[in-house]
Amino acid sequence: DIQMTQSPSFLSASVGDRVTINCKASQNINKYLNWYQQKLGEAPKLLIYNTNNLQTGIPSRFSGSGSGTDYTLTISSLQPEDVATYFCLQHSSRWTFGGGTKLELK
Amino acid sequence: EVKLEESGGGLVQPGMSVKLSCATSGFTFSDYWMEWVRQAPGKGLEWVAEIRNKANNYATYYGKSVKGRFTISRDDSKSIVYLQVNSIRSEDTGIYYCTTGFDYWGQGVMVTVSS
Numbered sequence: 001d002i003q004m005t006q007s008p009s010f011l012s013a014s015v016g017d018r019v020t021i022n023c024k025a026s027q028n029i030n031k032y033l034n035w036y037q038q039k040l041g042e043a044p045k046l047l048i049y050n051t052n053n054l055q056t057g058i059p060s061r062f063s064g065s066g067s068g069t070d071y072t073l074t075i076s077s078l079q080p081e082d083v084a085t086y087f088c089l090q091h092s093s094r095w096t097f098g099g100g101t102k103l104e105l106k
Numbered sequence: 107e108v109k110l111e112e113s114g115g116g117l118v119q120p121g122m123s124v125k126l127s128c129a130t131s132g133f134t135f136s137d138y139w140m141e142w143v144r145q146a147p148g149k150g151l152e153w154v155a156e157i158r159n160k161a162n163n164y165a166t167y168y169g170k171s172v173k174g175r176f177t178i179s180r181d182d183s184k185s186i187v188y189l190q191v192n193s194i195r196s197e198d199t200g201i202y203y204c205t206t207g208f209d210y211w212g213q214g215v216m217v218t219v220s221s
């Protein structure tokens with residue numbers, strides 16, 4: 001089974017900061033990597049699919065990159081409404097989630 | 107607008123059964139593969155089960171930790187997906203989400219296993 005290691009688990013940043021969240025797979029997942037945002041009490045929302053494709057309606061400050069085993073979600077300029085937990089999902093071989101990153105404002 | 111709404115959770119005694127439902131609208135349900143995902147308190151997300159569409163013979167797949175105890179099913183005429191949970195254990199406690207192939211998600215339903 002593919003394991004996903006997400007880092008950091010917790011992140012505190014200021015409005016306007018550039019924020020990066022990482023996911024590392026235990027083997028090559030061929031860019032089959034999605035990123036989600038989950039706000040408290042809400043359903044998870046798909047942000048990025050297949051590494052770098054922005055879901056419709058998602059602000060362009062969100063972007064994804066990576067290949068092989070290493071993937072990154074970047075928020076170019078943090079906004080207050082971005083406070084949430086973020087997690088990755090590999091769908092190369094079955095499905096495995098990262099452990100999540102809780103993002104808060106400093 | 108795509109909507110998914112889970113129901114059927116609550117307090118369940120160990121060893122008993124519970125059936126979760128996920129009512130959907132806003133998309134052609136019969137075309138989609140449907141998933142159940144769960145999250146134990148303080149833990150990450152875990153894929154639980156998948157049911158494919160008619161074109162894929164309604165094939166079902168399960169996570170290792172639930173295989174043999176959980177059954178996923180669907181009613182395309184009602185746009186509902188179900189999760190039957192049997193012989194429930196304390197480690198099954200958590201929020202259960204349904205999702206359309208991991209694109210759209212419901213808000214989840216809480217299942218608490220306790221005597």
